[in-house]
Amino acid sequence: MSDLIVVGFPDTETADRALTKLASLGKEHLVELEDAVIVVRNAEGKVHIKQSVNLKALGATSGLVTGGLWGALVGLLFLNPLAGFVIGGAAGAGMGALSGSMADYGIDDDFIKNLSETIPKDSSALFVLLRKFQPEKVLQELEQSDFKGKVLRTSLSPEQEAKLQQALSNHAAAAPVATTI
Structure with a gap:
């Protein structure tokens, strides 16, 4: 079963950087992406959707x-x-x-459009559908990055979601993330 994770970012460039980071983690076989979509809402409020699979x-x-x-x-x-x-x-x-x-593949297009209408202007969101991943190593990599994202929706358990949010918020120095999910 795949896990859906939607992360919002306070600017329009960070979602691209986060997807690039996930792709590099995929090359290390730490994560297997089934689908990924980046949504950017510009200053005028216009929504741009970038599909990873054309x-x-x-x-x-x-x-x-x-x-x-x-x-x-x-x-x-x-x-x-x-x-x-x-x-x-x-x-x-x-x-x-x-x-x-x-054809429709991966993340439902209507879900993407509906959720993208809720993100603020001059921000972005990353929709990721993961087949499998190694949570402890992926969270460790995300802690080291400066993404400062907020988990908007997920199919993860509440404990996994809290650990992911903590890693994205870079609060690792204040409270270390446990290595099991």
Whole structure:
């Protein structure tokens, strides 16, 4: 089962830095991200949503390859594999982009939109869906970073949420975080 964590930040850049930190922790196999979304609300109150997985581009790429191969094979039947590759690739890319735009993966889009309307102007939020993670090591890394975030929503237990909030608030010097979750 995946855990959903939404953290709000007091400025518009910190969510990007936090996601970069989580991605580096993923390279160390301390965390496995299923999905991540950054929401930024600018000074005018306009909400910008940045998806970590671009399904349109992913669908177009896979459609281009698949359509190109099938087009080349069909083109061989008509003694023109290059034209078949071009036509098949274009059709595959178009269909792949269309199917990617209709797909929904990871965190529910309506949930993101509804919660993003509640964050203040000139701030950001990071929505993260974690498949698995090593809590004690991840919390230790977050304590060393200067994110100063606030947990807005989570599917973690109340104890885990308190430990995460403590790590994000950088209160580690005042009260050490326990190493078990």
